[in-house]
Amino acid sequence: MSPTVPAPLNLVGGSWVQAGEPVVDVVDPATGEVVTRIPDTDGAGVDAAVAAAREALADWRTTTPFHRATLLHRLADGVREHRDELVGLVTLEMGKPLREAGNEVDKLADAFDYYAEEAVRVHGETIPNEQHGVTSIVRYEPxxxxxxxxxxxxxxxxIGWKLAAALAAGCTIVVKPSEYTPSSAVALMALLQPAGFPDGVANLVLGAGVAGRALASHPGLDKLAFTGSTATGAAISRSVAKAMPLSMELGGSCPQVVTASADVDEAVAGCLRRGFRNAGQICIAINRVYVHRSVHREFVEKLTAGVEALTVGPGSKDPDVGPVTNAGIRDRCxxxxxxxxxxGARVTTGGAVIDRPGTWFAPTVVDEVPPTTLLAQEETFGPVVGVTPxxxxxxxxALANGTTAGLAAYLYARDLTEVFEIGHALDFGNVAVNNPDAGIMNAPYGGRKGSGHGYEHGREGLFGYLHIKHLRVRYGR
Incomplete structure (x- = not known):
């Protein structure tokens, strides 16, 4: 049974408001059917949301971190209570298989709990001065x-990474979710008031390009946090209204290196998970694989067999791989x-659009990929992996580092010399060795080069929403 889709309304200052005529179709990628329509919030609507956040800031920034922590824990509980609803909306609008959508919702709740605990662990310091009767205090402020x-x-x-860290730090926030997946965001924001958050602390504006540009360039912001494509991130960087902190998680095009000493079965299993999970639509997906020639044929044969065994179908049927979310991703594949x-490359399995309603592309392995081709240079963001010996x-x-991407890389090797020499040489913000998980909640997660700047996860994710103040006090004569 399909979930109930919430009304496409903005949340501004604690009130749900209509932001104009619905003009953007939201489509179920498994069927091609329109599930709802949303407005593209204009500048006036964004102004109202930013003004509400500004009004709420004065009180929220002075609340104790213990109070903020209590509310974040309540929000985590609310997410868990409404888990099935949130899972259904993610699968309906994004196409994610139910198990993966469930994992996402579980990790969302964990993020709120994690930053609730981090909120009370923001410590300043005192610094000795060269003069008697003077002390320096370092404070962290939202x-x-x-x-x-x-x-x-x-x-x-x-959304949760940004919302949790910002609220834990004492900031207020305006969220603009993707126009492809607005309903789960609406359902999440509806849990704020029951958890006890004051009106205006967190606000929501729906829309596409109009809303996004209005928010990104708004002079009333003190920080902008963005996750998306490298091209859009570059455009946003040029459009901000003033000098202010920016955090950006941008495109990946992530490599996997498989050395002669690697456990090939483990490397194949890692590639299957990180290359095809979420239909390859993840910034840290394995896009390109570099395999030592001595194990190249074995790796490709086993990877091809593994991909051919993946089940493909609507997310609601909980397959291994669902549809891609939109036609742009399908066409890029x-x-x-x-x-x-x-x-000169060759397809060993897949390689074509699946002829059915919705937006589908078959899980694909391409072997002998030249380093200069698009598949080896750009992020595909779909269920396609290219292999090069x-x-x-x-x-x-050199091949792994030979693109503008710098978010995550994967290395499979049992030789410790290879582990450390290659692991240190890979120019990426996250390197996973002999496992396919490049990020965990309590460690910093961020990219370099064309993959952005700033961090989410860990203490660093919270400190991205804090300013440092040096308070130098003379108290003696």
């Missing part, structure tokens, strides 16, 4: 009003595979 623009691939979790083949460690590192 940045202020935050704008958050989030994508569709993890429509709740990527087509373009990347076709160009790779034209450049290599001969020397230096060649593998």
């Amino acid at each position: 940045v202020g009003v935050v704008g958050a623009i989030t994508p569709w691939n993890y429509p709740l979790e990527l 087509v373009a990347h595979v076709q160009q790779a083949v034209a450049d 290599y001969d020397t460690t230096e060649e593998a590192v």
Whole structure:
């Protein structure tokens, strides 16, 4: 049974308001059917949300971190209580299989609990002075009003990282979710008031390009947090109204390096999980694999067999792989595979659109991918993995580092010399060795180069919403 889709309303200052005529279709990617329509909030609607956040800031920033922690724990409880509803909405609008949607909602609740605990562990320090009767105190204070623009691939979790850290720090926030997946965001924000959050502390504006541009360039923000494509991140960086902190998690195009000493079965299992989970629609998905020539054929044969065994179907049927979320992703998969083949690569499985209603692309392995082709240079963001053999460690590192991406990389090797030499040489913010999970909640997560700047997760994720103040006091004569 399909979940009940909430009314497409903005949350502004604690009130649910209509932000104009619905003009944007929200589509079930498994069927192609329109499930709801949302407005594209205009500048006046964004102004109202930012003004509400500014009004709420004066009181919220002075609440104790213990009170903020209590409310965040209540919000985590609310997420768990409404788990089935949230899971259903994610699957309906994004296409994610039910198990994966459930994992996302569980991790959303965990994020609220984690930052509730971190809120009470923000410690300043005192610094000795060269003069008697003078002391220096370092304080951490909330940045202020935050704008958050989030994508569709993890429509709740990527809101949660920003919402949890910002509220824990004492900031207020305006969230603009993706136009592809608005309903789960509406359902999440509806849990704020029951948890006890004051009106205006967290606000929601729905929309597409109009709303996104109005929020990103709004002069009333004190910080902007964005997750999305590298191109959009670059455009946002040019559009901000004033000098202010920006945190950006941008595109991945993540490599996997498999050395001659690797456990090939483990490497294949890792690639299956991180290359095809969420239909490859994740910033830290494995996009390109560099395999030592001595184990290349074994790796490709086992990966191909593993991909062919994956089940594909609507997310509501809980397959291994669901549809891709929109036509743009499907068409990019087509373009990347076709160009790779034209450049001399070969498809070992998949490689084509699945002919059914909705937006589908078959899980695909492409072997002998030239390093210069799009599949090896750009983020596909779909269920496609390209494989390239290599001969020397230096060649593998150069290939892995040879794009503008710097978010995550994966290394499979049992030789400790390879683990440390290659692990240190990979120019990425996150490197996972002999496992497919590059991020955990209590460690910093962020990219470098074209993959953005700033951090989420860990204490660093909270400190991204705090200013540092040096208070130097003379108290003696």
